[in-house]
Amino acid sequence: MIIQDETKRIFTLQTCNTTYQMKADQNGLLLHTYYGPKIREGDLSRLIRYADRGFSPNPNEAGNDRTYSLDTLPQEYSGSGAGDFRLPSLELELSDGSHVADLRYTGSQQERGKYALEGLPSFFAPEDQAETLVITLEDAVAQVRVEMLYGVFEDCDLITRAVRITNRGGKPVRLRRAASLCLDFPSAQLDFITFDGGHVKERGLNRTPLRPGIQSVGSIRGISSHQHNPFIMLCEPSADEDHGTCYGAALVYSGNFEAAVERAQFEDARLTLGIHPFHFCWTLEPGEVFTTPEAAMICSPRGFGQMSRQFHRAVREHLLRDVWRDRRKPVLVNSWEAAYFDFDTPKLLRLAREAANLGVELFVLDDGWFGHRDDDSSSLGDWWANEKKLPGGLGALATEINALGMEFGLWIEPEMVSEDSQLYQKHPDWALNPPSRPHTRGRCQLVLDYTRPEVREYVAQALEKLLKTAHISYLKWDMNRALTQVWSAALPSERQGEVYHRYVLGVYDLLERVRAMSPGTLIEGCSGGGGRFDMGMLYYTPQIWCSDNTDAIDRLRIQYGTSFAYPPSTMGAHVSAVPNEQTGRSVPLETRGTVAMSGTFGYEMDLGTLPEEEKNLVRHQIRDYRESYQLIQSGDYYRLSPPSPDGAPTAWLHVSQDRREALLCVVSGQVHAGPPFRCLRLKGLDPEKQYRVTGGEELWPGDVLMEAGFPLPMLREYQSLRLWLKAE
Ligand code: GLA
Numbered sequence: 001m002i003i004q005d006e007t008k009r010i011f012t013l014q015t016c017n018t019t020y021q022m023k024a025d026q027n028g029l030l031l032h033t034y035y036g037p038k039i040r041e042g043d044l045s046r047l048i049r050y051a052d053r054g055f056s057p058n059p060n061e062a063g064n065d066r067t068y069s070l071d072t073l074p075q076e077y078s079g080s081g082a083g084d085f086r087l088p089s090l091e092l093e094l095s096d097g098s099h100v101a102d103l104r105y106t107g108s109q110q111e112r113g114k115y116a117l118e119g120l121p122s123f124f125a126p127e128d129q130a131e132t133l134v135i136t137l138e139d140a141v142a143q144v145r146v147e148m149l150y151g152v153f154e155d156c157d158l159i160t161r162a163v164r165i166t167n168r169g170g171k172p173v174r175l176r177r178a179a180s181l182c183l184d185f186p187s188a189q190l191d192f193i194t195f196d197g198g199h200v201k202e203r204g205l206n207r208t209p210l211r212p213g214i215q216s217v218g219s220i221r222g223i224s225s226h227q228h229n230p231f232i233m234l235c236e237p238s239a240d241e242d243h244g245t246c247y248g249a250a251l252v253y254s255g256n257f258e259a260a261v262e263r264a265q266f267e268d269a270r271l272t273l274g275i276h277p278f279h280f281c282w283t284l285e286p287g288e289v290f291t292t293p294e295a296a297m298i299c300s301p302r303g304f305g306q307m308s309r310q311f312h313r314a315v316r317e318h319l320l321r322d323v324w325r326d327r328r329k330p331v332l333v334n335s336w337e338a339a340y341f342d343f344d345t346p347k348l349l350r351l352a353r354e355a356a357n358l359g360v361e362l363f364v365l366d367d368g369w370f371g372h373r374d375d376d377s378s379s380l381g382d383w384w385a386n387e388k389k390l391p392g393g394l395g396a397l398a399t400e401i402n403a404l405g406m407e408f409g410l411w412i413e414p415e416m417v418s419e420d421s422q423l424y425q426k427h428p429d430w431a432l433n434p435p436s437r438p439h440t441r442g443r444c445q446l447v448l449d450y451t452r453p454e455v456r457e458y459v460a461q462a463l464e465k466l467l468k469t470a471h472i473s474y475l476k477w478d479m480n481r482a483l484t485q486v487w488s489a490a491l492p493s494e495r496q497g498e499v500y501h502r503y504v505l506g507v508y509d510l511l512e513r514v515r516a517m518s519p520g521t522l523i524e525g526c527s528g529g530g531g532r533f534d535m536g537m538l539y540y541t542p543q544i545w546c547s548d549n550t551d552a553i554d555r556l557r558i559q560y561g562t563s564f565a566y567p568p569s570t571m572g573a574h575v576s577a578v579p580n581e582q583t584g585r586s587v588p589l590e591t592r593g594t595v596a597m598s599g600t601f602g603y604e605m606d607l608g609t610l611p612e613e614e615k616n617l618v619r620h621q622i623r624d625y626r627e628s629y630q631l632i633q634s635g636d637y638y639r640l641s642p643p644s645p646d647g648a649p650t651a652w653l654h655v656s657q658d659r660r661e662a663l664l665c666v667v668s669g670q671v672h673a674g675p676p677f678r679c680l681r682l683k684g685l686d687p688e689k690q691y692r693v694t695g696g697e698e699l700w701p702g703d704v705l706m707e708a709g710f711p712l713p714m715l716r717e718y719q720s721l722r723l724w725l726k727a728e
Helices: 303-318 345-358 393-403 422-426 453-469 493-517 552-562 589-596 612-634 702-708
Strands: 002-005 010-014 018-024 030-037 090-093 104-112 131-139 144-153 158-167 173-185 191-198 201-209 213-219 231-235 246-252 257-263 269-275 282-284 289-291 294-300 332-334 362-365 407-412 416-418 445-447 474-477 522-525 543-545 571-576 600-604 636-641 650-655 661-667 690-693 699-701 720-727
Touching (some): 002 131, 030 173, 030 294, 158 282, 158 303, 173 246, 173 294, 191 552, 231 269, 246 269, 246 303, 282 289, 303 636, 345 612, 362 393, 393 407, 407 453, 416 422, 453 493, 493 522, 552 571, 552 661, 571 589, 589 661, 589 720, 612 650, 690 702
Parallel strands (some): 332 362, 362 407, 474 522, 522 543, 571 600
Antiparallel strands (some): 090 173, 104 131, 158 289, 191 231, 213 257, 231 246, 246 294, 416 445, 650 661, 690 699, 690 720
């Protein structure tokens, strides 16, 4: 609910469990007065203190009042160069060379439903499920108008923000920085939690108290990156899974980003989140508008678990768009780890036949099917089948796969070009690169200049043709290198600072076109695994390959970190062969299944090589997955015990909305002789219900399971449990 007090100029956003408030003061400064656990009513600007602080300057309107300073007041959207020395949200470069941005309130407007952002992904809702508030600020000298957009989704405690910036003057204005979100906290007694790592080790949780100064994570790789995720948290130092106030903020964006937190001189803190200012410079001609990507925030008064469940709900109900949001996704087998580049039609059909016999529903042909690609050094851009490997092309192969009772899916990497390709021979300038510099290659390949409509048009036509030549019901959209030498032949020198962002807009444009070409096709996002696992991509691709690391024990940590913001149903997770490619570790098939089944499930191996006993287990897993799909897809997710390879088993629980059913998953790490007796306290059950646990005779009261716990059997190293709890 949005409550506007127009006389006092107070704006309050109420969600089920939280309150957010701002106030435009007597000078038109938009002050942030509160964000936290729900408060019923009132003007919270009484929390703001005014004091004469040395070296904190006073704006002109304050006259000689030395207690009024932009440097000490909590700002809703900080300017720059005008007396607030903390993290800026907006930095302008005006035609006179000045870099001042100084914003004042000019008006507000409330709308039913949720605003949309042209060309950018954003949360959405039917008119009766969300509201929009637009607050307008203006820098009168620069003649720049800033519209602050707020979307309020009461049920899931979600508040979204985006900013629209308009040049209302007669001369060009350059944007040097335009954050999507600025959030001031009265106290810096907060921990900063980020999700970091690298290729094959994405989204490990890191927690640290704020120290004086600015601490930040971000990406200048052109993609949101394996190294840092565009989702961060701030929380009370005592907060944990079930207690304490915590804040989560995600950028709904897939390119360069920066999440920065400053612990300032008076022990207050500021968070800004938005496009990374590195090499960002956007020219606004008179009348032009720039829209920032959207940021999404959820505050939980009751720990991380509740915040995650609210994010999961928000993503499932208000960000994932197509039929696949509700439809069960097929169990797939992917050819990559089974065949790499070394295959032909008979080999693929053998893999597919084995998989079909075991109940797999979708066969995905990964890399190596196009141009003359036999390794990763050629052919990206030449999106037609290699008839030497696949006589009769994709159409013939897809028909044979379909005849086995399976759907057919295909890997593509449409943002890339190999120098050894017909496309590059014809259009060398379609790769991002200043002509004066030699190429920097990544995985032997270059990045196409998606800022150019003709480049996107070429790729769109190639994909359209592909989708017509074969019945393709799934696409894996990959992106396998970071951007370097970022320069477009189509833009003048003074606009090169726009290329990173225009690239991302180009990717979104093409994804939208491909979705429209083939509305029922399931698209899985991928960037060398989880290099672009973000809410921007999820708007177009309802699942994302979580990591190229398919080792089940490593995956526990990756899926755990990912679960803080993203629902299990969005995480591509496959069972692969042992010993594992990346780690050399051998984990029982049962455990590989337990881990992968808590994501969008599939296999990535030659199923024909399995002994009969394991084939039966695969049949069983597929049946199990189908049975548990609904619960994993739409149930609530509880983290019970975090991954710790040398300690207690990792455990999590999926609980149905009516709390009548739950699925308990437990995976043991390293085991030492003489292990302790372990009891696991469950969460989210109905304390008054009696649950029967798979295979057991006894009934367990919900309160016993949650307060006293469930006794775990002694588990061997890497052994797992997958137990159903059903209320009677
Ligand atoms: C990336 C993907 C893998 C696979 C290969 C193919 O690394 O993450 O799953 O598709 O590309 O080249």
